[in-house]
Amino acid sequence: MLGFDIAGYVIFALVTSITPGPNNYLLFSYGKKYGLKDSGKLMLGISLGFSVLLYIAGYGIGKIVTESKTVAIIFKVICSLWLFYLAIILSKIQSKETDNNVVKAGFYQGFLMQFVNPKAWIMAISSAGAFLPHLSNIHLSIFVYTILFAMVGAPCMISWVSFGDAISKILTSEKSNKILGVILFVLMLSSIAMIWM
Numbered sequence: 116m117l118g119f120d121i122a123g124y125v126i127f128a129l130v131t132s133i134t135p136g137p138n139n140y141l142l143f144s145y146g147k148k149y150g151l152k153d154s155g156k157l158m159l160g161i162s163l164g165f166s167v168l169l170y171i172a173g174y175g176i177g178k179i180v181t182e183s184k185t186v187a188i189i190f191k192v193i194c195s196l197w198l199f200y201l202a203i204i205l206s207k208i209q210s211k212e213t214d215n216n217v218v219k220a221g222f223y224q225g226f227l228m229q230f231v232n233p234k235a236w237i238m239a240i241s242s243a244g245a246f247l248p249h250l251s252n253i254h255l256s257i258f259v260y261t262i263l264f265a266m267v268g269a270p271c272m273i274s275w276v277s278f279g280d281a282i283s284k285i286l287t288s289e290k291s292n293k294i295l296g297v298i299l300f301v302l303m304l305s306s307i308a309m310i311w312m
Contacts, residue, residue, distance in 0.1 A: 121263075124246040128264045131242075132271035136234035137198060137306060138165075138225075139275045140299055144205050145220055146279025147286075147295075153219070154276045160225025162268060165235055166261050172236075172243035173257035190236075195307045197231040202303030206296040234306070 133139075138161050145154055229235045242264065250256045286292055 120246060124242070124260065124263065125267055127242060127246060128267035129271070131234075131238045132264075132268040133274065135302065137201060137228070137232050137303070138235065138272070140205055140303060141201065141220065141225075141228070142272055142275040143279040143282075144299065146276035147283040148279075149219060150283070151273070151276050151280045156222040157220050157225045158269070158272045158276070160222035160227075161229065161272060162225075162265055164226035164229030165239070165268065166265055168229055168235055168239040169242070169261040169264055170257055172239035173247055173260065174253070175243075191233075191311060194231050194233045195311075197228075198233075198303055198307045201228075202300045202307075205303060206300035233309075 142154070142157070142161075145157055242260065246260060248256045248259055250259065282295070286295060
């Protein structure tokens with residue numbers, strides 16, 4: 116007996132992974148600018164970084180962030196500053212980049228971003244509280260629920276990068292790219308507002 120609602124967990128992982136958030140906005144922007152082919156390192160960084168968050172939440176460490184008012188405020192400020200910076204970057208979205216010397220977001224950026232991504236923290240803590248399986252030991256339980264989330268999340272990331280890649284073939288004018296940049300900027304600001312509500 117697993118003591119594990121696998122179907123419910125997969126649905127939770129799918130819905131939270133595919134819906135808009137900082138990771139998906141970044142993946143969309145990356146796909147639009149560079150295409151799907153070169154996005155492997157960024158996606159791997161996001162996946163491994165989020166897996167670390169799942170482990171942290173699984174062992175109960177994530178509760179420190181939610182239960183300590185001081186830590187929560189510091190966390191909110193850091194997240195807000197990071198998301199505002201990301202909003203500015205995403206607002207400058209352009210057509211596909213042709214300069215090979217441009218520094219692209221890669222593994223480390225994707226990995227480190229998870230620790231200041233409020234949606235990622237909420238996903239990790241919520242999934243640990245509601246769906247952590249009760250297997251023979253805690254280590255195996257955390258491993259299973261982490262791997263399962265990563266398996267569900269991978270195609271979701273590919274979808275967002277592919278969506279950005281497809282949009283780049285449609286939005287080719289400078290004006291349309293500016294409009295898209297404004298939309299992404301507003302969406303990121305709404306993510307910041309949600310942190311404080």
